[in-house]
Amino acid sequence: MIVTRRETLTGRVLLLLLMAITVVPFISLFVTALHPSGTYPAGLSWPDDPQWGNFADAFRSARMGQLLLSSVLIVAGVVPISLLLGTMAGFAFGHLRMPGHRIGFLIFVLGLTLPFEGIITPLYYQVRDLGLLNTRWAIILPLVGLFMPFSVLWMRAHFVTMPDDLSEAARIDGATTWQLFRRVHVPLARPALSSLAILLFLWTWNQFLLAIVLVDDPAKRTMAGALGAFQGQWGTDIPLLCAGSLLILTPTLAVFLIFQRRFVAALLQGSIKG
Amino acid sequence: MTRRHSGAWLGWLFAAPAAVMYAVFVLRPLALTVQYSFYDWNGIGASTWVGLENYTRLFTEPEQFATILHAFELILFFSLVPVLLGLFVAATIRGIAQSRLAMVARTVLFLPQVIPLVAAGIMWSWLLSSTGLANELLSAVGLGRLTRAWLGDFGTALPAVGVIGAWVLVGLCTLLLLAGMSKIDPALYESARLDGAGPVREFFAITLPSLRQEIGVCVTVTIIAALASFDIVYISTQGGPGNSTMVPGLEIFYLAFSEREVGRASALAVVLVILVLACVLPVQRFTRDGSR
Numbered sequence: 001m002i003v004t005r006r007e008t009l010t011g012r013v014l015l016l017l018l019m020a021i022t023v024v025p026f027i028s029l030f031v032t033a034l035h036p037s038g039t040y041p042a043g044l045s046w047p048d049d050p051q052w053g054n055f056a057d058a059f060r061s062a063r064m065g066q067l068l069l070s071s072v073l074i075v076a077g078v079v080p081i082s083l084l085l086g087t088m089a090g091f092a093f094g095h096l097r098m099p100g101h102r103i104g105f106l107i108f109v110l111g112l113t114l115p116f117e118g119i120i121t122p123l124y125y126q127v128r129d130l131g132l133l134n135t136r137w138a139i140i141l142p143l144v145g146l147f148m149p150f151s152v153l154w155m156r157a158h159f160v161t162m163p164d165d166l167s168e169a170a171r172i173d174g175a176t177t178w179q180l181f182r183r184v185h186v187p188l189a190r191p192a193l194s195s196l197a198i199l200l201f202l203w204t205w206n207q208f209l210l211a212i213v214l215v216d217d218p219a220k221r222t223m224a225g226a227l228g229a230f231q232g233q234w235g236t237d238i239p240l241l242c243a244g245s246l247l248i249l250t251p252t253l254a255v256f257l258i259f260q261r262r263f264v265a266a267l268l269q270g271s272i273k274g
Numbered sequence: 275m276t277r278r279h280s281g282a283w284l285g286w287l288f289a290a291p292a293a294v295m296y297a298v299f300v301l302r303p304l305a306l307t308v309q310y311s312f313y314d315w316n317g318i319g320a321s322t323w324v325g326l327e328n329y330t331r332l333f334t335e336p337e338q339f340a341t342i343l344h345a346f347e348l349i350l351f352f353s354l355v356p357v358l359l360g361l362f363v364a365a366t367i368r369g370i371a372q373s374r375l376a377m378v379a380r381t382v383l384f385l386p387q388v389i390p391l392v393a394a395g396i397m398w399s400w401l402l403s404s405t406g407l408a409n410e411l412l413s414a415v416g417l418g419r420l421t422r423a424w425l426g427d428f429g430t431a432l433p434a435v436g437v438i439g440a441w442v443l444v445g446l447c448t449l450l451l452l453a454g455m456s457k458i459d460p461a462l463y464e465s466a467r468l469d470g471a472g473p474v475r476e477f478f479a480i481t482l483p484s485l486r487q488e489i490g491v492c493v494t495v496t497i498i499a500a501l502a503s504f505d506i507v508y509i510s511t512q513g514g515p516g517n518s519t520m521v522p523g524l525e526i527f528y529l530a531f532s533e534r535e536v537g538r539a540s541a542l543a544v545v546l547v548i549l550v551l552a553c554v555l556p557v558q559r560f561t562r563d564g565s566r
Contacts, residue, residue, distance in 0.1 A: 089288060
């Protein structure tokens with residue numbers, strides 16, 4: 001490729017600048033978290049006496065252990081259920097192609113752009129009538145429903161590319177449709193499934209609106225919802241708030257850094273399909 | 275014959291569980307939103323049919339209508355800035371897309387996408403506060419008289435919220451566009467260079483036309499983020515000062531759960547859903563037509 005030296009240099013400088021803008025807020029959060037609790041530190045100044053204890057204080061006052069457990073429980077509900085239902089429906093629409101599959105799929109796709117605020121009011125009354133308000137099911141069940149359009153679309157896109165011959169061969173061997181699904185197609189769908197799992201994990205963990213509307217007790221919310229409550233409680237103590245925010249960020253950051261390749265690929269594909 | 279017939283319909287059995295969850299937790303509430311929007315209801319007592327009154331109030335009361343205008347103003351920051359900036363950056367770094375620096379950048383630029391928007395809101399509330407980094411930088415370059423509490427000032431609060439959204443979305447747009455550019459045949463660039471085209475002509479003649487689909491995706495994602503914004507505004511300004519940063523998402527939340535105006539909240543929700551579709555469908559159409 002013909003690229004001049006000057007262009008390469010401008011490219012590097014620009015990229016570094018953009019990275020700096022991305023990272024500075026994180027650094028500011030970290031530095032501020034180390035200042036004595038209750039102070040209003042200025043800008044990006046390293047404290048004379050870093051207060052590492054702020055993290056422990058924030059961990060205790062936010063009851064972080066409980067929050068982590070709660071978020072894990074919610075994710076453990078949403079992700080497997082969504083994967084299973086989304087894969088089954090994606091298989092049906094993409095591979096079995098039963099009569100009326102086009103219109104059925106179209107109805108799912110219609111939900112893709114729906115803002116959660118569009119249904120939050122009736123959802124509140126519905127969840128209340130089901131007696132689920134203030135339980136984790138109040139977040140899990142609606143989220144599964146709300147994730148269906150994307151999950152079905154994602155899995156259908158995978159199953160459409162699977163050759164029909166594959167199923168023919170299994171059928172001749174006498175496999176039922178369920179066995180065909182379970183033994184042949186699910187194992188082959190593993191890459192698509194793991195990307196979808198990553199996206200669903202992220203969207204569940206970071207879900208805020210459903211958490212604050214449907215669950216009053218921060219200890220039964222998602223991490224993001226709990227962070228909202230934490231801000232209400234500690235909004236005036238900036239260093240402690242920053243320490244708490246960092247703690248709440250850490251799990252997603254850790255998961256992101258471990259699985260970064262898959263994550264980046266999943267997010268890029270995810271926004272293309274969504 | 276009959277066996278084959280029942281087999282053909284079997285697919286619906288596979289789709290049924292997903293369809294049930296989708297119907298119960300999305301389609302039913304959506305239908306109820308439309309129904310509620312025609313009533314005056316406080317959520318507890320009896321409801322009265324008011325026809326289109328909730329909608330007419332929405333469009334005639336300036337304060338209500340302002341929330342919709344705010345959402346459109348946010349599109350400038352959430353969509354226009356990230357897409358233009360993303361195009362510029364991606365085009366500039368295209369030549370070094372395979373370098374180690376660019377690999378690191380892929381991870382770093384994704385950080386804002388991974389953290390909860392709530393956390394982005396908290397970080398930036400602090401950066402933009404009266405003693406925050408933004409003001410400190412301004413003072414350092416001799417623009418001290420411009421300093422203010424950016425999120426607390428009537429004139430700057432909405433743009434300040436927009437800056438937070440732009441920060442969240444610019445990395446995603448850059449990487450999406452860069453991924454799109456890497457699919458363009460390098461031979462096209464080679465021949466343009468041999469014809470003596472500079473970076474600017476190259477961009478308009480080759481890069482931009484080839485990126486139709488990726489630009490469409492960026493615009494779609496960011497417009498939805500702007501119109502349906504909630505988390506960032508809730509955390510950073512709560513709609514204030516006054517009503518200067520009130521957006522539809524937040525207004526629905528307040529109307530439904532603080533003011534107990536379920537009917538008016540639902541009317542605004544219906545309008546929001548329609549607005550999102552009205553903005554997103556033309557973009558989809560534009561990009562699909564191009565790819566065929």
